[in-house]
Amino acid sequence: MIDVQHITKRYGDRTAIERVTFSVNKGEVLAFLGPNGAGKTTTMRILTCFMPATEGTATVDGFDCTGQPQDVKARIGYLPETPPVYQELTVSEYLTFVGRLKGMKAAALQQRMPHVIEQVSLGDVRHRLIANLSRGYRQRVGLAQALLHDPPVLILDEPTVGLDPKQIIEIRELIKSLAGSHTVILSTHILPEATAVCQRVVIINEGRIVAVDTPEHLSARLRRSEKISLTVKTPPPNFADRLRGIPGIVSVFAPADGGAYLVECALGRDLRDEIARFVVTNGWGLLELKTISMTLEDVFLRLTQHEEGMGEQGSSAVSQETGT
Amino acid sequence: MTPAQAIVAKELRSAYTSPIIYVVAAVFLLIFGLLSFMYVQAAGIRAIQLIQMQGGAAKINLNDLVFRPIFYFSGFWILPALLPILTMRVFAEERKLRTFELLMTSPVGINHIVAGKFASVFLIYLGMLGLTGIVPVVLAMFNNFDWAPVLTGYLGLLLMGALFLAVGVLASAVTEHQIIAVLVSYGLLILVLLLGVIGSVLGDTPVGNTISYLSFIEHYDRLVRGLVDTKDLVYYACGILFMLFLTHRVVESQRWK
Numbered sequence: 320m321i322d323v324q325h326i327t328k329r330y331g332d333r334t335a336i337e338r339v340t341f342s343v344n345k346g347e348v349l350a351f352l353g354p355n356g357a358g359k360t361t362t363m364r365i366l367t368c369f370m371p372a373t374e375g376t377a378t379v380d381g382f383d384c385t386g387q388p389q390d391v392k393a394r395i396g397y398l399p400e401t402p403p404v405y406q407e408l409t410v411s412e413y414l415t416f417v418g419r420l421k422g423m424k425a426a427a428l429q430q431r432m433p434h435v436i437e438q439v440s441l442g443d444v445r446h447r448l449i450a451n452l453s454r455g456y457r458q459r460v461g462l463a464q465a466l467l468h469d470p471p472v473l474i475l476d477e478p479t480v481g482l483d484p485k486q487i488i489e490i491r492e493l494i495k496s497l498a499g500s501h502t503v504i505l506s507t508h509i510l511p512e513a514t515a516v517c518q519r520v521v522i523i524n525e526g527r528i529v530a531v532d533t534p535e536h537l538s539a540r541l542r543r544s545e546k547i548s549l550t551v552k553t554p555p556p557n558f559a560d561r562l563r564g565i566p567g568i569v570s571v572f573a574p575a576d577g578g579a580y581l582v583e584c585a586l587g588r589d590l591r592d593e594i595a596r597f598v599v600t601n602g603w604g605l606l607e608l609k610t611i612s613m614t615l616e617d618v619f620l621r622l623t624q625h626e627e628g629m630g631e632q633g634s635s636a637v638s639q640e641t642g643t
Numbered sequence: 644m645t646p647a648q649a650i651v652a653k654e655l656r657s658a659y660t661s662p663i664i665y666v667v668a669a670v671f672l673l674i675f676g677l678l679s680f681m682y683v684q685a686a687g688i689r690a691i692q693l694i695q696m697q698g699g700a701a702k703i704n705l706n707d708l709v710f711r712p713i714f715y716f717s718g719f720w721i722l723p724a725l726l727p728i729l730t731m732r733v734f735a736e737e738r739k740l741r742t743f744e745l746l747m748t749s750p751v752g753i754n755h756i757v758a759g760k761f762a763s764v765f766l767i768y769l770g771m772l773g774l775t776g777i778v779p780v781v782l783a784m785f786n787n788f789d790w791a792p793v794l795t796g797y798l799g800l801l802l803m804g805a806l807f808l809a810v811g812v813l814a815s816a817v818t819e820h821q822i823i824a825v826l827v828s829y830g831l832l833i834l835v836l837l838l839g840v841i842g843s844v845l846g847d848t849p850v851g852n853t854i855s856y857l858s859f860i861e862h863y864d865r866l867v868r869g870l871v872d873t874k875d876l877v878y879y880a881c882g883i884l885f886m887l888f889l890t891h892r893v894v895e896s897q898r899w900k
Contacts, residue, residue, distance in 0.1 A: 364744075367748040368748060369744055369747050369748050370898045370899065371898060389750045389752070392748055392750040392751075393750040395748065397744070397748045399741060399744040399748075400741075401741040401744075403740075403741055403742040403744050403745035404742065405657065405740075407656075407660050407661070408656065408657070412656065416652070416653040417745070417749075419646065419648075419649030419652075420646050420649050420749045421749055421750065422646065422750055422751075425644070464745065
C-alpha cells in the first residue's frame with residue numbers, strides 16, 4: 320500500500336532523513352518510533368505530499384508522491400503534529416469545511432459527519448468554537464478531520480498527545496478498529512502505544528531507520544540471554560553458587576538485601592522447570608519465578624543510544640543487571 | 644461545491660467574526676464619509692459664492708467638486724493604507740497556525756487555494772465599497788450630476804482595490820508574520836507608485852511612457868475622469884493575474900524548502 324524507497328530529505332546542508340526505506344501492507348498498522356527530531360514528521364510530510372523528498376521515491380496505493388500528488392492526497396487522511404484547526408469556527412463548521420476541501424459531496428458529508436463525530440466522541444462539543452476547546456478535544460477534532468473522507472490510508476503524527484489516559488485508550492481502540500480496513504502509520508515516542516496498537520514498528524534515529532520488525536521480534540532479537548527472576552523464602556548461604564551448578568545457567572546475581580535473584584541462562588533455553596525443581600526438592604520455599612522479557616523501551620533505548628555497542632555482548636544496562 | 648468555493652465560504656465565515664475586518668471596514672467608511680462631507684460642504688460654499696457673484700441659481704458640478712477628489716484620495720491613500728491589513732492574514736496566519744498543512748495535504752490545487760483566498764478578500768472589499776454607494780445615492784436626490792463618471796470612478800476603485808488585494812495576498816504568502824506581510828505590501832505599493840512619479844519625470848519619451856504604464860496612476864486617472872479604455876482594463880487584469888501567479892509560485896516553492 321505504501322512503499323518508500325531510499326528517500327532522503329535535506330534542508331540546506333542538514334540532512335533530516337537519509338535513505339529511508341520501508342513499506343506498509345494494506346490493512347497494517349505501523350508505528351514510527353524515535354526520539355524527538357529523528358525525522359518522523361519529515362517522513363510523514365513527504366508521504367502526505369506536503370513537501371517532496373530530495374531523493375528517492377515514495378508511492379501510496381501505486382501513486383507517486385511527487386508525480387501524482389492529487390491522487391495521493393485524495394487517499395490519505397493526515398493528522399499533523401499540531402492539529403490544523405481554525406479557532407474561529409465551530410467543530411461542525413470546521414468539519415464541513417474540511418469535507419468540502421476534500422471534495423466530498425454534500426450528501427456524503429451529511430451522512431459521514433455524525434459517524435466521525437461519534438467515532439472520536441465529539442458529540443457534546445460539536446457546536447462549540449474550537450478556540451474554547453481544550454487540547455485533548457482539539458486533538459480529537461484533528462483526528463476527525465483525518466478520518467472524515469474515509470481515506471484508505473491514515474497518517475497520524477502523535478495522535479494521542481495531549482489526551483488524558485481514558486481518551487488515549489479510546490483513541491488506541493479506535494486505531495485498532497481501523498486496522499484491517501485501513502492502512503495506518505502513526506508516529507509516537509510512547510513505547511507502550513506502539514506495542515498496544517501496531518503490528519510492526521519502525522525505529523528511526525537521526526534520520527536513519529535502525530530497525531523494522533514486530534514489537535515481539537524486536538525484543539527477541541536484541542535479547543542475548545534468557546533472564547529469570549527468582550525469589551526464594553529461605554535460601555542457604557551458598558545458594559547462588561549451588562544454582563550455578565545447574566547446567567545451562569550462565570550467571571547468578573545474588574541480591575544484597577534478600578530480594579530476587581537474577582538468573583541468566585543461555586539463549587534459547589528455558590530452565591524454569593529445573594530451577595523450580597531444584598528449589599522445591601531442597602525445601603527452600605519457592606515464592607516467585609518469572610522470565611524477564613526485554614520491553615520495547617529497552618530495545619528503543621539500546622537502538623537509539625547504544626548503537627555502537629550493539630555487537631558487543633550486552634550493553635551497559637544489562638551488565639549492570641547481571642552484576643558480572 | 645468546489646474546493647475554491649469552500650475556501651471562500653470558510654474565509655467569509657472567519658471574516659464575519661474577525662475584529663480586524665470590522666475595524667478596517669469602519670475606518671474605510673469613516674474616512675470615505677468624512678471626505679464626502681468635507682467636499683460637499685466645500686461645494687456648498689462654492690455654490691453660495693457663485694450665487695453672490697452671479698446673482699441667480701448657480702450650476703455647480705458635483706462630479707468635479709466632490710466625486711473626483713474623493714476618488715483620487717480613496718484610490719491613492721485609503722486603499723493602499725487599508726487593504727494590506729485586509730489581506731495580511733490570508734496566508735501568513737495559515738502558516739503560523741499550521742493549518743497550512745491541511746490545505747496543502749488536501750486534494751486541492753494551489754490555484755484553487757490562491758483563487759479562493761483572493762476571491763474572499765475581494766468579496767469583503769466589494770461589500771465595503773458597496774456601502775459607500777450611499778454617498779452618490781443621497782447626493783443624487785439633491786443634484787443632477789452625471790452618473791457615468793461616478794460609475795467609471797467606482798470601476799476604477801474596484802480594479803485598483805483588486806490589484807492592491809492581489810499584491811497583499813502575494814505579500815501574505817511570503818511570510819508567516821502578518822506585520823511583515825503588511826509592510827511588504829506597503830513597500831510594493833510605494834514602489835509601483837514611485838514608478839508613476841519617475842515616468843512623469845522622464846516625460847513623453849518611450850522609456851518614460853513605458854515606466855508610467857507600469858504604474859497604476861495614469862490608468863486610474865483616466866477611469867476617474869470617465870474614460871474607459873481597454874488598455875487600462877488590460878493593465879489591471881494583467882497586474883492582478885501576474886500577482887496571483889507569483890503567489891502561486893511562492894506557495895508552491897514553500898514546499899521545496
